[in-house]
Amino acid sequence: MTEEEKKEDDVRVGVFICHCGSNIGGLIDCKGLADYAGTLPGVTHSEDNLYTCSETGLTAIKTAIKENNLNRVVVASCTPRTHEPLFRECVSEAGLNPYLFNFVNIRDQCTWVHMKDAEGAYAKAADLVKMGVAKAEKLEPLDMIKLDINQVGLVIGGGVTGISAALNLSRQGFKTYLIEKEAQLGGRLNNLYKLFPHDIDASEIVNRLISNANNPKNLEVLTSTQIVNIHGFVGNYEVEITQNGNNKTLKVGTIIVAVGSSLLDPKGLFGYNGQNIITQYELEPKLKNNQIKAKDIVMIQCAGSRNDKRPYCSSVCCMTALKNALIIKEKNPDTHISILFRDLYTPGTEYEEYYRKAREKGIIFINYDVDRNPNVEENQVRVYNEYIGEDMLIPYDLLVLSTPLVANTDNKVLAQMLKVPTESNNFFLEAHVKLRPSDFATAGVFIGGSAKWPVDITESIAQGYSAASRASTILSHKTIEVDGATSNLPVYNKNLCSGCEICMKVCPFHAIVKNEDDEIEIIEALCKGCGVCGATCTNQAIVIKHFTDDQIMSEILAYGGK
């Protein structure tokens, strides 16, 4: 802490009001707000910027810090979720401790939610800025927490995704464990015949992957192995596993989740009987063993998906149907094959080509609407064709249902061990759909393949590599710095703590333990600074750094509280 930062009565706050293009500036007067901020106690500099986060805006902050000797910076703009790290880094480049920066959200919380009330939005923004400045005055410099990294990777699930991830990490030079609960690697591919869109035998791909996995130094494959429990935090995870009754603990730095997906139980769908009404998945081995002799084949797409219960497209089923229909046509060009579909999902270059090929080979495509599902009768399917405006009757001796991939039922268990979320269909939920597709919000844990969402092999492999890359950004270092705004039981508060252990129970991240001396100890690396413990502690022994009582009170008082 420099002298400059310490003296509270000598705070010099700089306030930067961002227009965010027209997101904020379109509704409220940012210039006026900046002028108002300039009148607040402690503020020595204020300005408005079209985009404070642009290089131009960041330069303006740095220049103002230098020219005005600022020791606190407040930016009022979009949202800390995406932008706080950027501004913290900016002030720290100008020589300030990054925690002497305070974010005020006047876009999401003002101009967006009060889009229809410009005056109200301005008034609220002005209040928030006033409170933000008050808090800024009370901010204290904090240090980032330095953690040692155990430079070892672990991958859960030995399908294409997991194998790709594990191979890559080991080839980058990291000791890597690949955990598979079944006796062999390969996942879903073990039961498939040919693979779209390249018509290669699935076994060929599986064998290639497995022989690669068995080779490299650094990679340890553990099959017939289950995860029992997971403890720890980024860089320092302890993973308890069990293999044939033997338990073991692996110490690793990062974890990649590649547990794949399951298949929908088809019972009750379109007269499924497992005999002449089967799923694509059941068709695959029959094709492999050359058991398909049917003359009239009908395939029904979206069987059990894109409905209210499962409102998603499983994205691999259209291609699977085309693939299997083409295989049958190739062997026996006289077979009649009709595919009943809603929207044919063949995006991109190669898949669309596949669709063309299927049409050229004489496969019939019939569109149906979700409100008029095909009706399966004995030996024929009745489907309403909107184009001709009446029912069509299509005979079948084999009916194949294209059922969706669904999330594994035990995803919840693993999610709980890892403290990561799942979404409404029970697939794993990544940190940010667009910009952090392979990360979880929990540091050091990554996701890829059909565990996240139904995807084909090509995308699974890309996602496996992607997760490996993200893991490598951590594993490549001996130490890592994490957020210093954590919960804390300061020495001077030790006498307040009655040892009631309530904080231990409420902490969602299991960051609070009792040490050998029977004292409450907070593992800073695990703490996410959520504040639950601090709010719960009846003796007010716990202090949440960067959100101290003093800091929060200063905001309330600034707003007008007493």
Next chain:
Amino acid sequence: MEKSSKSALVIGGGIAGIQAALDLADMGIHVDMVEKKPSIGGRMAQLDKTFPTNDCSICILAPKLSECYRHPNITLHAYSEVQKVEGTAGNFTVEILKRARYVKESECINCGLCAEKCPMRVEDEFDRELRKRRAIYMYYLQGVPAIMTIDKEKCLWFTKNACRICEKACEKEAIDFDQQDQTITLNNVGSIVVATGYNLIEDFEKEALNIYGYGKFRNVVTALEFERMECASGPQGGHIKRFSDGVTPKKIAFLQCIGSRSDRYKKYCSSICCMYTTKEAMIAYEHDNSLESYVFYIDMRAGGKGFQSFLRRGASDYNIDYIKSKIAQIDIDKDENPIIVYEDYDDGKIKQLKVDLVVLATCIIPPEGIEDMAKLLGIELNDYNFIKTTPFIPVETSKNGIFTCGCVHEPMDIPRSVTEASGAAARAAEVIRGG
């Protein structure tokens, strides 16, 4: 991991290239990034909001641009091109041509005084020529690096030997008409990631849009133009207006698969248009809640995470009508309102719909100069001139040590571009680390 003596080269500074560079840099590997345009950001910088979460594109991109610019392990070569590549995986030698901006990077503070005074007006490429910029310009407002560039082809000094007004306007003495192009040689490049993105069919084959009246009718625009029209920092300041009369459209028709899935033009599907169209209609609705949107499509392709729910929301909450159909032709009435004649696949009937504005979802095509790039690198292209990749391994090109990601090998959305970018980085790191 010891800091590697070998570096990586990333070609293209769109979201894919940026993500690949950031991952490699965060692994402790030095990266040289080459971007042809004056600023990085690629197409994502041109978009208004982005599906499926509809957050503001530049808002979530800007921190990445900055990170890329500031990262101690990344050297950014903007306004540059790769000129020569020699060697093999693990040890390439690369020559980069860094073009003169005629503005000193160390001096320019992007105050804009020069551009304010510059008398020469030029079509603004970034804004799809919907407005004019000056001969001295920022590629776009939030561009990184935030430095002016003089457009030598258009500048009066370079073309007519007169003017130099900007030089006088600049208080930082940043203008330097004597700046020269530079050649930079990089040795010890372990691997290369190609992420040069895409163009749109109207960039090179405008005739594909002819039958939809584009170029002839003022109220027919492309989807990327519409992004700029919706955007707050775009040519209309975020107030969508028709070009014929400046009136806000109340009825918009979105036409899908323009040039895509076509026997005449491109056979493939551009993959992302179904989704971005719904997004554009949603955003337009947010601008004006009385808007009616009509989407004319063949198949709705929405397989990504949360995409089906996105379409459902479009229909239920944003007044979007999805019409499975085939477009026959487009005309206009005397007020220049487009009239769409189409065959409705639901009942096989030929119908007409009069709207205020038509937005064309045009086909994504390989980027300009892809053939030269392929030759330079010694990699193969596929039948459509996208970069050819190994079956099932979308980040691997036909040459060892050279990887790819994003739209340069297949049309795709941002989530997938970012995923592949990290994937390409992982493989590039493998080569650099000798795996």
